[in-house]
Amino acid sequence: MTPRCGKCGSGMKEGFPVDSSRNQPRVAQWAEGAPEYWFLGILRMRGRRKLPVQTFRCTKCGYLESYAAEPAH
Numbered sequence: 867m868t869p870r871c872g873k874c875g876s877g878m879k880e881g882f883p884v885d886s887s888r889n890q891p892r893v894a895q896w897a898e899g900a901p902e903y904w905f906l907g908i909l910r911m912r913g914r915r916k917l918p919v920q921t922f923r924c925t926k927c928g929y930l931e932s933y934a935a936e937p938a939h
């Protein structure tokens with residue numbers, strides 16, 4: 867079930883944000899909490915909850931709406 871655009875009411879198309887900072891593209895994830903860094907600007911990710919992000923894009927105005935749903939068990 868795709869949502870309707872919250873800005874203009876048009877239909878939205880399913881998609882996802884891509885993390886292409888590595889050689890292999892991956893689905894970007896939502897991470898819990900504010901970003902904290904190690905020395906040299908490396909993000910501290912230990913102990914953070916992470917969920918894959920699903921993003922819908924309005925086909926008319928381009929508005930993005932993202933979901934990081936709990937995985938189905």
Ligand SMILES: [Zn+2]
Pocket residue numbers: 871872873874875876924925926927928929
């Ligand atoms: Zn729209």
